[in-house]
Amino acid sequence: MNKKQKLAYCLIIIMIISLVPHFSRGASWNRINKVITVMEQEVISAEDAPELIIDLVDELEVGDLFYLQLSGAKWLDEPYISTLIGAASEASLETKLIGSMLQIKIQGARLERGTSIRIPMALQMVDEISFVEIISNNTAVTSGRYHVATAMNYRGKVSTHQIPTAVKEGEMADLWIEEPFSKAFSKAMNQGKQGVIEIQLTHQGFSFDINTSTPQLIGIKGFEGINSGADAIKQIDGQTLEILLPDISQAKYTGGFILSGIKIIEENHNNFQGKLAVKAKGDLIQEATVEVLEIMDYTVDLEVKSKKVYSGTKQEVQFALVEKVADSLVKERVTYFEFGNGVSLETNTQGKVEVTMNGEVMVCEPIKKGNLVIGFKVQQLPKEASRYDFQVTLMIPHGTQGNIELVVEGRSLIKTLTAKVLAVDTPFQVEVEPFEVRIGFKDQVGGKIEIRELAPGEIAQGKTIILQFEESGMKFTKLPQITVTEGDIRLGTPVWQSNRLEIPIVRRSNEASIITISHFTLTADQTIASGNYKLQIGGTGFSELATEQSLDAIWQGDFLKVAEENEVIPTPPPVMVTPIKFTIGKSHYTIGSTNKSMDATPYISNGRTMLPIKYVADAIGIGGECILWHPTTKTVTIKANQTITLQLGSKIMKIDGKTYTMSAPPEAKNGRTFVPVAEITRALAIQTVWESSTKSVIFYIYD
Incomplete structure (x- = not known):
């Protein structure tokens, strides 16, 4: 062992010795x-x-x-x-x-x-x-x-733990008489103190009744097993009782007594409502006034644990029906529970509502509003209980905002009960700039959607955002531009599925994010009907309730706006034939300066100009032999450069067998078939001008 090792060894020995406790004289x-x-x-x-x-x-x-x-x-x-x-x-x-x-x-x-x-x-x-x-x-x-x-001080205290309720009369609360420390009462009695406690009602309109009840004095804690019956309880007058404590001289530990089974009755019909109290006094206790019974009318309370939630979620809701006074509920009668503001309840495979009541699951009949299950009914409440704790699952779709109220009613109740169970807010904001679409143009670009999370992580990871466009016949030719302009949500590769755009969520956000979708590209040919076409924004990324069949949309409204016929005023062509003019309410039309008679007059229906198909065809040179009427199917067939088929009451128009949807169906009036001018002129590749001063439609056929 070298010198350094020896020195280190000595230091360790010294440290160990210094840590060992040692004692000197005086310890x-x-x-x-x-x-x-x-x-x-x-x-x-x-x-x-x-x-x-x-x-x-x-x-x-x-x-x-x-x-x-x-x-x-x-x-x-x-x-x-x-x-x-x-x-x-x-x-x-x-x-x-x-x-x-x-x-x-x-x-x-x-x-x-x-x-x-x-x-x-x-x-x-x-x-x-x-x-x-x-x-x-x-x-x-x-x-x-x-x-x-x-x-x-040897004096004990008198108290109650829970005050019962009653209508006019009932048993008062148990009185707890507790000594402050072991042997306090027996020591005091050894010094001459009396083991008697006086109980006096403080309200003049009521009295004690120990003859129709079973009063008793039960020992607790150190006095357990030291009990007395009615013989230890003496009624001095209607409002005064005297309680004689039993022998407790052998008790070794701190104890006490519970005085129970004391009934209070109404002496006259005084219509009193409120809390009754007694004054307790005696050598062994501190004088005290304690409330023992609440007199009230029949009462049932609806207790609710309200909370704030977001739409697009499923929420457990807890509430209780509490009988404050015995017999306030007629328990053998039906009770109805309904939720408002568009929420619904889950049902099992049999269409029933599973409800947890007092810890046990029971199956209840649903209450429906249309196809929506908005509540349930309980045929009979258990008689032995006075409190009924319920738990149900509510489905809160997007579009729900504000307070959700529970209404409880039925023949089991004296009156209808209402309480707020949820306060609902939306976790998203959506701003939309509609896409103005022109008929007959390819690869038009427009429209913008901005989706804003109001809290991090609200768009679910591994789920999908869906943009569902109303069927229109327009074709989206490219993917739109999709960018995360704020926050850190990560998106996958979007996919067009017909008229549905699907955007997968790769990773949820840690910072509230904004997704911008813009530059939609589509083609609208001459067969597209004018009007507004709706968009729904939803999907599993936004909602626990979303399915393939139901998006539970966070936004829906008009997005593709195709101009009405009377709003489209094309530039007149440089070369044209003589114009053809039909005027609302007139039984003739003109080709150039020549008047042609009709046995039908154009009219406007729901904002659309309706023209008789026979005279439109005649005006543009389609002979009567090319217009066929099929009375059995109420179908009109026009044979020109292409075959056009229309059916009364149907929005479906077929051109050479291909199906298109019109903005309005053909109508029959005075034996003639009328069609929306926009639909038939587009089908025949004719351009029109609306002359508002004369309420006329002018056709131009180009050379």
């Missing part, structure tokens, strides 16, 4: 074996007193002296018999009172290490708390101060 382990509670000014005999225990860890020599000083108490003027454990038989302690100090002197033989000294703290309490202080006097006894006893 002992001291404690009080128990701290007791007693009456004020009580004398504590050596037999009942706590012991001061001094365990020596060093020797005490013969003649050594140490002292005990009391505070909050005084020593009794009697010999103090101390005990030595583990000492030589000839060793003893001499005790001597010197003023307020007790002197302890070692006699006969030295007290070795490990000896235990036991000194009873026989004393009389002076203050609320007493302490003993050890004065070492340079001996092997450690100085210290220790709590010995606490003095309390």
Whole structure:
């Protein structure tokens, strides 16, 4: 071992030695074996007193002296018999009172290490708390101060734990009579205090009735098993009872009694409603006035744990129907529970609503509004209960906002109950710039959608955002531009599925995000009907309720706007034939300056100009032999450069067998078939101008 190793070894030895506890003269382990509670000014005999225990860890020599000083108490003027454990038989302690100090002197033989000294703290309490202080006097006894006893008033307290309710009369609450510390009542009675408690009603319109009830006094805690029946309860007058406490002299621990089965009745029809109280007094208790019974009308409360939630979620809702007064509910009659503001309840495979009531699942009949299950009904409530705790699952679709109320009614209730169960807000904001579409143009670009999260992570990871466009016949030819303009949500590759755009969510956001979708590209040929076409924005990314069949849209409205026929005014062509003009309400039309008679007049229906198909075809040179009427199917067929088929009452138009949807169906009037001018002129590739001053439609056929 070299010098450095030897030095390190020595340092380690020194550190270990420094950490080992060591004792010098004047050290002992001291404690009080128990701290007791007693009456004020009580004398504590050596037999009942706590012991001061001094365990020596060093020797005490013969003649050594140490002292005990009391505070909050005084020593009794009697010999103090101390005990030595583990000492030589000839060793003893001499005790001597010197003023307020007790002197302890070692006699006969030295007290070795490990000896235990036991000194009873026989004393009389002076203050609320007493302490003993050890004065070492340079001996092997450690100085210290220790709590010995606490003095309390012997009077117990009277209280109630729960106040019952009743209509006119009923059993009052149990009265709890509790002593403050062990043997307090018996010590007080040994000093001449009476074990009688007087109970007096404070309201003049009511009285006690112990003849039709079963009053009893039941011992609790340290008095368990010490009971009394009606013989210990005496009615002094209508409003006063006297309670005689049984013998408790043998009880060792703190105890008390419960007074139960005391009935209170109405003396006259005073229509009182409120809380009744009794005044309790006696030698052993603190005088107290406590409320024991609430008189009220039949009452049922609807208790609800309301909370704030977002739409597009499923939420557990908890509420309770509480019978505040017995028999307030007619439990064998049906009770209806309905939720408002568009929410619905889940149902099982049999179409029933599963409801948890008082911890057990029960199957209830649904309450429907259209196809929506908005509530359930309970045919009969359990008779043995007075509180019914319910739990159900509500589905809160997007578009729901504000308070969701629960309404409880039925023949089981005196009146209808209403309470707010949820406050619903939306987790998203959507801004839309519609796409203005022109007929007959390819690859038109437009429209913008901005979706804003109002809190991080609200768009679900692994789910899908869906833009569902109304069927229109227009073709989206490219993917739109999709960007995350704020936040950190991560999107996957979008896909067109017919008229549906699907955007997968790769990762949810940690910062509230904004998704912008713009530059939609589509083609609208001449067969597209004018009007507005709707868009729904939804999907599983936004809602727990979304399915393939139902998006649970966070936004829906008009997005593709195809101009009405009368709003489209094309530039007149440089070369054209003579114009053809049909005027609303006129039974003739013109080709150039020539008038042609008709047996039908054009009209406007729901904002659309309706023209007789026969005369439109005649005007543009399609002969009558090319227009065929099929009375069985109520179908018109026009054979020109292409075959066009129309059916009365149907929006479907077929051109060479291909199906198109019109903005309005053909109509029959005065034996003639009328069609929307926009539909037939587009089908025949004719352009029109609306002349508002004369309410006329002008056709142009280009060379």
